Every structure is written in structure tokens, then in C-alpha cells.
Amino acid sequence: MLRALRLAVVLFGQSVRSLARHRGRTTLSAVGIAIAIAAVVWVVAIGIAGAERAAALLQDLGDNLVWVEAGSRNVAGVRTGSKSTSTLTLGDAEAILREVPYVQSVSPQVDGNVQIVSAQSNWSTRSRGIAPAYVAIKRFSIAAGALFNDEDVQLGRNVLVMGQTVRQRLFGADNPVGQIVRMNGQPFEVVGLLAPKGQSATGTDQDDVVMVPYSTANRKLRPAGQTWLDDIVCSAARPDLIEATTAQITALVRERHRIAPGQDDDFNIRHPEEVVKAQMAASETFSTLLLVIASVALLVGGIGIMNVMLASVSERRREIGVRLAIGAKPRSIVLQFLVEAVLVSLFGGGLGLAASLAGSSILEHAVGWSLRIPIESFVVAFAFSALVGVLFGYLPARLASRLDPVEALSSD
Structure with a gap:
């Protein structure tokens, strides 16, 4: 246990130093993830607010309402309007x-x-x-x-x-x-x-x-x-x-x-709840569309992380070669680059959560609803951030671990 903890501390320190050498590139990648995470959190908040509003409208409509209205008749081919009988x-x-x-x-x-x-x-x-x-x-x-x-x-x-x-x-x-x-x-x-x-x-x-x-x-x-x-x-x-x-x-x-x-x-029977349910369905469709757009943003942010890690692998070929030559195992190389990718992604997730909280009041004013950001969204956002780091960091990490030490050491 102590050995694993010591290894984690070493990996964390090495990853932070490596990312700090290219602050601008690291920050831009994190911003891409932050935008995507903030978008996901906002979509979830808007979806919850829309569902609560629709439920309130349904509640206001009536107690299992069946509304019989004086209707219309077709008189000599002319349709009279509602309440005309x-x-x-x-x-x-x-x-x-x-x-x-x-x-x-x-x-x-x-x-x-x-x-x-x-x-x-x-x-x-x-x-x-x-x-x-x-x-x-x-x-x-x-x-x-x-x-x-x-x-x-x-x-x-x-x-x-x-x-x-x-x-x-x-x-x-x-x-x-x-x-x-x-x-x-x-x-x-x-x-x-x-x-x-x-x-x-x-x-x-x-x-x-x-x-x-x-x-x-x-x-x-x-x-x-x-x-x-x-x-x-x-x-x-x-x-x-x-x-x-x-x-x-x-x-x-x-x-x-x-x-x-x-x-x-000569009468109509109306169900006003059908109007609200149609609004609910439209709102759910719109929320799904927004979630898809946010997911695309998350994908773009993940690709940005992958590009950063590929560039890092290319720049650190000699370092990787030395480590492999003195006996470092390929899984150690994979682990180090995965940690770096996850750190970038988690940094972006933290920025995204901060942005979502800061921007919630602007969204409330725009949509006219009271937005409530659930605590669960913070956990989900960090989990997604870590997942993006693992998914998009694995390929660069795998490439780094499979470098030939001789070729890596002889590279400029």
C-alpha cells in the first residue's frame, strides 16, 4: 500500500512538471474540456427546470380534468366555431x-x-x-x-x-x-x-x-x-x-x-394536459439535441487532449528511450502519460464546473426559469472528465510505450 502511494505521488509530480513546461498548450486543451463540461451541466440543469415547469403546469391544469365544451356544427357546409352551439x-x-x-x-x-x-x-x-x-x-x-x-x-x-x-x-x-x-x-x-x-x-x-x-x-x-x-x-x-x-x-x-x-x-371534449405533454415532449427533444451538441464539444475537447499528448510523446522521445533502456516497463510509460492526460482533463472539468456556476444566473435570465444545478452533476462532470482523459490519452500513451529504445535515443 505504501509503495503504491509513493508511486502515485511520483507519477503526479512528474506529470505536473511535464504539463507545466507547456502551460499554454495545456491550458488551451483544458479550456476545450471546460466548455464541454459547462455545456453538459447547463443542459442537465435546463432539462430539470423544464421538467419541473411542465409538472407544475400539469398540476395547475386540474384534477384529472375532462373538459366538455359547447362545440361546433357543420351547417350547410359551413363549420361554426367553438362555443357556437x-x-x-x-x-x-x-x-x-x-x-x-x-x-x-x-x-x-x-x-x-x-x-x-x-x-x-x-x-x-x-x-x-x-x-x-x-x-x-x-x-x-x-x-x-x-x-x-x-x-x-x-x-x-x-x-x-x-x-x-x-x-x-x-x-x-x-x-x-x-x-x-x-x-x-x-x-x-x-x-x-x-x-x-x-x-x-x-x-x-x-x-x-x-x-x-x-x-x-x-x-x-x-x-x-x-x-x-x-x-x-x-x-x-x-x-x-x-x-x-x-x-x-x-x-x-x-x-x-x-x-x-x-x-x-355539437360539443367538444378537450384534454388540456395533451398540450402540456406535447410541450414536455418538445422540451425533452430539445434537451436531447443540446446534450448531443455538448457531447460533440466533449469529443472535440478529447481530441484536443489527444493532440497535446501526441505532441508531448514526439517531443519526449529521448526521455522515453532512456527510461526504456534502463529497464522501465511499457506499462509504466503508459501509466505516466495516462496520468498526464487525466490531469489535463480534470483541470478542464474543474474549470467547466466553475464556469457553469458563474454562468447559471445569465442562463436563468435568458430562459426565465430558476435553474438548479444538482450536486450529482459535479460528480458526473468529474467522472466524464477522467473518462475523456483515459479514452483520448490511451493512444498516445500506448504509442509511447511501444517506442524502440534505440530509435528513440537516436532521434533529435
């Missing part, structure tokens, strides 16, 4: 909750745009008529006050909860709970404030909204006679039941709307 009703929502076994909760939804006025200001925003179940289905939470209840829905009371964007526009930093605002000329009491939710997967500000009982929205925020629903928001019991739930809802609503086989649906 008036056949989606409260009875459909009640039937879905009652007859589809995989559905655990349902909320009707009535959408609109309103001008909301407070004593201090006014703001144009989206109104959403809902049942209390909507907040849990869509994973909203209440920051202050409380959500209206089923009795408020049954009686069509003028109560609302508002998002943070509306609160800031109307009340600034003040607590709006208990305040009276006006919509469509009618007074509404603010009973709750929604917690911030941020942007949706499609870039919509989810905090720029007021929510009222759907009965109130139908009677007081829409033109007279409009009693149909824009959407029915459902929650399946489990994620693996979403597809079966969709099929059951489709069959039920087609039957209730008396849609004959072969006719178009």
Missing part, C-alpha cells in the same frame, strides 16, 4: 355527475366579459359562472375570505371571488373581501380572493378573472333568455380513467342531444 345545458352536467361512474365532481361553466367597477377604479376582465366544485377541479385555492357555497348558487346571490390581477387593478394591495363592486350595473359582494395561479400553458393570465355562481351568471351577466352552458368541467376519479370517462361522457351527451350515428357532435 346552445345545446349544452345544466341537465347535461347533472346527468354526467349522476350517470358516469368514473366522474367524481362536475361544475357547469358560464363565461363572459364584464366591466367591474370599484369605488377607486374599474377594470375589464373575464367572468366565470361556476359551481363551488370548480375551484377544486381546477386546483385554485382561496387566499383570503371564502368561496361561495351551494346555497349561494341555488339562490343566485350576487357574490364573487376575484383573482389577484383584478384585485391589484381595483384595490391595489388592499384586501378586497367584504367590498362591494358593480358588474352590469348590479352590486356584488367580494367574498373571497383567489391565490395567485400565474399563466396557463397557453399564456393566459389565470388571475385576471372573477368567479360567480353559475346561476347568477346566467340570470344577471348574460342577455335574457341565454340559459345554456359554455362548458362542463369534470374530474375523473383517477388519471388512468380519463380516456374511459371521455368515452362515457361522449356517449351520454350524444344520446341526450339526440345526435344520430354519423352526425357531428
Whole structure:
């Protein structure tokens, strides 16, 4: 053990002295490895941040969400747009909750745009008529006050909860709970404030909204006679039941709307999580592409190390010849040159890790995400550095060990 330790110290000292004789060349080779290692670490950090962001978006979408939307019809060859039909009703929502076994909760939804006025200001925003179940289905939470209840829905009371964007526009930093605002000329009491939710997967500000009982929205925020629903928001019991739930809802609503086989649906069933999953797949593909590019950079850095070691072998032929002539074994020559190659590579790996830490704040600003560089990446980076040194240092080391001592000593 002591002998092996002494040999390691000697090899390390000889390698450092040899590399120090050509500082410029050694440094340039190490910089090539450093760039590649920093690129790999950044790609890993971006991949982790992207995965965490996508998971958060999926979480925000809803609790196993199945979204039934008033759809479009083909009328005389003309396709009408989404929400252009008036056949989606409260009875459909009640039937879905009652007859589809995989559905655990349902909320009707009535959408609109309103001008909301407070004593201090006014703001144009989206109104959403809902049942209390909507907040849990869509994973909203209440920051202050409380959500209206089923009795408020049954009686069509003028109560609302508002998002943070509306609160800031109307009340600034003040607590709006208990305040009276006006919509469509009618007074509404603010009973709750929604917690911030941020942007949706499609870039919509989810905090720029007021929510009222759907009965109130139908009677007081829409033109007279409009009693149909824009959407029915459902929650399946489990994620693996979403597809079966969709099929059951489709069959039920087609039957209730008396849609004959072969006719178009007058509703759409959407799965917003598919958008996020597509974004996740695109992000994974992009991360893989970046990793390939970083790997190419690592390959280029390895080739740089190999060139440095080949040049070193060429310059030190006489030294190698002397060592072989006095009895040095070929494996000793191989070991010395491998140690030198690994040292250059590890030096580059250390520079790369330092660069990745220094540059992470710049990347955070560029991509708009909070980047977290995992501790494991440091271990992996040094391991890759050592591996590159061994792989690309072996050929020069092998060539050095196979030199003929006579030819080596006679070289200039």
C-alpha cells in the first residue's frame, strides 16, 4: 500500500512538471474540456427546470380534468366555431355527475366579459359562472375570505371571488373581501380572493378573472333568455380513467342531444394536459439535441487532449528511450502519460464546473426559469472528465510505450 502511494505521488509530480513546461498548450486543451463540461451541466440543469415547469403546469391544469365544451356544427357546409352551439345545458352536467361512474365532481361553466367597477377604479376582465366544485377541479385555492357555497348558487346571490390581477387593478394591495363592486350595473359582494395561479400553458393570465355562481351568471351577466352552458368541467376519479370517462361522457351527451350515428357532435371534449405533454415532449427533444451538441464539444475537447499528448510523446522521445533502456516497463510509460492526460482533463472539468456556476444566473435570465444545478452533476462532470482523459490519452500513451529504445535515443 505504501509503495503504491509513493508511486502515485511520483507519477503526479512528474506529470505536473511535464504539463507545466507547456502551460499554454495545456491550458488551451483544458479550456476545450471546460466548455464541454459547462455545456453538459447547463443542459442537465435546463432539462430539470423544464421538467419541473411542465409538472407544475400539469398540476395547475386540474384534477384529472375532462373538459366538455359547447362545440361546433357543420351547417350547410359551413363549420361554426367553438362555443357556437346552445345545446349544452345544466341537465347535461347533472346527468354526467349522476350517470358516469368514473366522474367524481362536475361544475357547469358560464363565461363572459364584464366591466367591474370599484369605488377607486374599474377594470375589464373575464367572468366565470361556476359551481363551488370548480375551484377544486381546477386546483385554485382561496387566499383570503371564502368561496361561495351551494346555497349561494341555488339562490343566485350576487357574490364573487376575484383573482389577484383584478384585485391589484381595483384595490391595489388592499384586501378586497367584504367590498362591494358593480358588474352590469348590479352590486356584488367580494367574498373571497383567489391565490395567485400565474399563466396557463397557453399564456393566459389565470388571475385576471372573477368567479360567480353559475346561476347568477346566467340570470344577471348574460342577455335574457341565454340559459345554456359554455362548458362542463369534470374530474375523473383517477388519471388512468380519463380516456374511459371521455368515452362515457361522449356517449351520454350524444344520446341526450339526440345526435344520430354519423352526425357531428355539437360539443367538444378537450384534454388540456395533451398540450402540456406535447410541450414536455418538445422540451425533452430539445434537451436531447443540446446534450448531443455538448457531447460533440466533449469529443472535440478529447481530441484536443489527444493532440497535446501526441505532441508531448514526439517531443519526449529521448526521455522515453532512456527510461526504456534502463529497464522501465511499457506499462509504466503508459501509466505516466495516462496520468498526464487525466490531469489535463480534470483541470478542464474543474474549470467547466466553475464556469457553469458563474454562468447559471445569465442562463436563468435568458430562459426565465430558476435553474438548479444538482450536486450529482459535479460528480458526473468529474467522472466524464477522467473518462475523456483515459479514452483520448490511451493512444498516445500506448504509442509511447511501444517506442524502440534505440530509435528513440537516436532521434533529435
